[in-house]
Amino acid sequence: MNETGRPQDLPLSNPRADRVRDVAKLAGRPARLRRGQFLAEGPQAVREALRLHQRRIVAGEPGVVHEVFASASCLDRYPEFEELSEGVSAWLATDDVLAAMADTVNPQGIVAVCGFVDVSLSEVLDAGPRLVAVLCQVRDPGNAGTVLRAADAAGADAVILTASSVDIYNPKAVRSTAGSLFHLPVVLGADVEELVAACRSRGMGVLAADGYGQVNLDRLQDENAARRLAGSTGTSSYPLENPTAWLFGNEAQGLSEAELALADHRVAVPVYGAAESLNLGTAATVCLYASARSQQGPPAD
CATH class of the missing domain: 3.30.1330.30 (Ribosomal protein L30/S12)
Structure with missing residues (x-):
C-alpha cells in the first residue's frame, strides 16, 4: 500500500x-x-x-x-x-x-x-458516566489490558489508571485489550483521592473490590434484585444501578488501606471453591458485570 x-x-x-x-x-x-x-x-x-x-x-x-x-x-x-x-x-x-x-x-x-488516545479526567466525568473502572497501582500490562477489555465488554463508560499504574501503551497492554483501547475513554495518571472526590461531587458511588470486604457481592446482587422486583420499596446495602466507580488494586497487595478508606463499601467476590482468591482480571470482570446488569434494569416481561 x-x-x-x-x-x-x-x-x-x-x-x-x-x-x-x-x-x-x-x-x-x-x-x-x-x-x-x-x-x-x-x-x-x-x-x-x-x-x-x-x-x-x-x-x-x-x-x-x-x-x-x-x-x-x-x-x-x-x-x-x-x-x-x-x-x-x-x-x-x-x-x-x-x-x-x-x-x-x-x-x-x-x-x-x-x-495517544487518552483523555482528561474532567472530560470523562463531565460526560456523566454511569460505570467506571479505576486501576490503582496495577503494574502488570496484561492485567491492565484485560480489565480494560472487560470494562468495554460490560459497557463501562471509561477506565481510569492512577499515576502509579502501568503504561497502558505498553505493547503487551495494548495487545491484551484486543482493540478495546480504541472503544472507550481512558484516563492516565489520576490521583485517586482527587478522582474519588470528583466522582462523589457528580453523584457517583465508589466501591472497592476487596477480598476481605464485609459486603458480599452475591448478596448485594440478590438484595438489588429483590428490591427491583418489589418495585424499589426494599432495601440493599448499595443500589448497584447507581452510577458507580469501582476501585481495583495491585495484583499482589490489592488496594491499600488508604485507597480502601476512600470507598463507600468494600465488596468481596465470594470464592466457593478451594482457590485462595480470584486474579485481578476475573474479579474486575465479575464486579463490573454486576453493576452493568443492574444498570440495565429489570428484565422485560
Whole structure:
C-alpha cells in the first residue's frame, strides 16, 4: 500500500532500515513519551484503530493512525484493510520487516503507529458516566489490558489508571485489550483521592473490590434484585444501578488501606471453591458485570 491506502509495487524489505528501527523504538516507553505514539499490532487492534481513525476524520477531528505496515498475505486475508486505510500512510512490508518492528515473537502481519488516545479526567466525568473502572497501582500490562477489555465488554463508560499504574501503551497492554483501547475513554495518571472526590461531587458511588470486604457481592446482587422486583420499596446495602466507580488494586497487595478508606463499601467476590482468591482480571470482570446488569434494569416481561 502507499500513502493513499492502495497497493504499492515493492514492499519494505530491509529490517535494518532507519524507518523500521524508528517504528521498533516505540516498544520502549521513552520513545512513546517523546513522540506521543505507540504500536498497535495484529489485525484486531489495527482494525479498531483504523475504525476510530475514520470516525474521527468524518467528525472533523484529528485522526489516530499515523502509519500502517502490512504484509501481502495479511491483506489477502483481510481485504477490508485497504478501505480502512484510506488517507493513511500505509505500506506493504515483508515478514522480516514486520518482525523487526513488532514486539511479539510471531507478528500477525500488520502493525500500526498510533497517536495517544487518552483523555482528561474532567472530560470523562463531565460526560456523566454511569460505570467506571479505576486501576490503582496495577503494574502488570496484561492485567491492565484485560480489565480494560472487560470494562468495554460490560459497557463501562471509561477506565481510569492512577499515576502509579502501568503504561497502558505498553505493547503487551495494548495487545491484551484486543482493540478495546480504541472503544472507550481512558484516563492516565489520576490521583485517586482527587478522582474519588470528583466522582462523589457528580453523584457517583465508589466501591472497592476487596477480598476481605464485609459486603458480599452475591448478596448485594440478590438484595438489588429483590428490591427491583418489589418495585424499589426494599432495601440493599448499595443500589448497584447507581452510577458507580469501582476501585481495583495491585495484583499482589490489592488496594491499600488508604485507597480502601476512600470507598463507600468494600465488596468481596465470594470464592466457593478451594482457590485462595480470584486474579485481578476475573474479579474486575465479575464486579463490573454486576453493576452493568443492574444498570440495565429489570428484565422485560
